Amino acid sequence: MGMETRKKIHEGYRKFAWRKIAFILFSMLLIFMVTGVSVSIGTYPVSVLKIFSVLSAKILGNELVAGPEATVIWTLRLPRIAMGILAGIGLGISGTVMQAILKNPLASPTTIGISAAAGLGAALAILAGVGMTGGKFLLIGNAFVFAMIPAVVIFALARFKKSTPEMMVLAGIGMLYIFGSITSLLQYFAADNALKSMVVWLMGDLGKAGWSDITAAFVVLALGVPLLVWKSWDLNVMGVGDETAKSLGINVERNRVYIMMISSLITATIICFTGMIGFIGLVSPHICRIIIGGDNRFLVPASGLFGAAFLLFADGVARTIMAPVIIPVGIITSCVGGPLFLYLIVRKKKEFW
């Protein structure tokens, strides 16, 4: 009898693990598929074959491929896709780890005040008279610096006030309102064209990023994401309670601050290039939790990849639904993701949070 139960447990555990890995692979596949479709659609139709030839030519340094198609693919469409993948991964993963360390299903880069702070930074830069071309780096830099303010405040709270997760969340929401109200004030008094720039920036758009921006974002993600994935088992342990986590050898306070800093850095880097893209950071973790469960070792990568696939899909919709007008992707993520999320919550069979 003993042996049989043992086999059953091993098999069951493996089956669980396989389902999770299958979902991760599926998300990757989804990214490839959406990328292919997304590059080929648009006002200037391009075949999928052409895309790969341009891509391989660029990678191999072959200058033979030229012409309008190559320009459209290389300078307009692929940067959007690349930024979309990076932003989706970064926001999805940051949201997951923030929810885990703060033990709060509402935690996300938006609710913790990072997006609002970046928005204020950008609004200030726009108001300071930054043109559409000349001061691009001032705008990005300002948004980035402001986006790190909530992280610094939360770090200080943890360091000097021994703050609990609840305090951190509430402090984040406090900052969200402070930054939001100052931004509103600036908008209220802004001239028409500055107001338009602020509002558009806040809506989030993947089209702003060039290859140099993408490289910068890639470097930050390449350094930050592996660290978060490495810490993901500790997130499971911390979910069982701070005292238990300590009794299992985890330095809870240090982990919490460390993970908070890395995820804030990733989010700030993304938001300063794209503007506010809400919803992915909040909802991608929940959608994945409903599908594969709460084990953070699988959830962290899954949520990043699913977030990327979802953001790319939303961007495809944003570009085609009212073509040739491109709608800011931030609008689409919420209005496509919202119903999907509600559907999954209603249909879910068991507690996922």
Place this chain on the structure above:
Amino acid sequence: MRLKIRDVEFSYASARILKNISMELAPSEMAAVCGPNGVGKSTLIKCINRILKPHGSIELEGRELRNMSMMQIARRVGYVPQNLTSVFSMTVFEMTLLGRRPHLGWRSSQTDKEKVIEILELMEIEDLALRDFNELSGGQRQKVIICRALAQEPEILLLDEPTSSLDLRHQLEVMEIIRGLVVEKSLSVIMAVHDLNLASRYADKIIMMKDGRIHSAGDSVSVLTPPNILSVYGVVAAVREELGKPFIVPLKSEKQHTTRGKEPC
């Protein structure tokens, strides 16, 4: 001695909870910490694996605990807390596997999984392995958490009210299993417990606490006496003998028969 506690003191903000605590524990010894609510039983337990950082000296096999990392302590001291919740849904198997965390890094090996199954079998909950922890009954969860602490393969096991949510039969079963480990694996156990009869029956040593201090300590016959119980709990009790151990029958609260009344403990 496996564990030597000398002059341990602990304060929350301004309130001093533990005063002048000293005790020792040998391998294969099981100590029960008793006393009224709020006397500092849980606090003492948490000081022993440094979830709380007390003043004074705690030595594990001659090594001062404050000089060890949390991870080093976690490899040698297992802990079963009082509240049993998990924010994230996870299976019983995964929950128990967390106990292997101090011994390894990111991945769990086949041996770790085998160990977890062995422990689940010992506690006779292997059938629950793939169930969701949060969907279990209080008693089942209690057993899982004990399994997790055993998966740490500790030398010292700290139990905070391990039987509080177990029914009569499971109380006995769990205590028998732990008693068995004390003998077979020369495990040392410290448990905070309200049930004096359970303490009397299974513990080698009773530590009775009052107002953050050790009121009396020793074997059950010398500690579980009517005067001690009256002094610590304010309860008049009769002590009989059952299975060769003192068996306490609480008769009435001191408050019920004194006219002046006394501050409740």
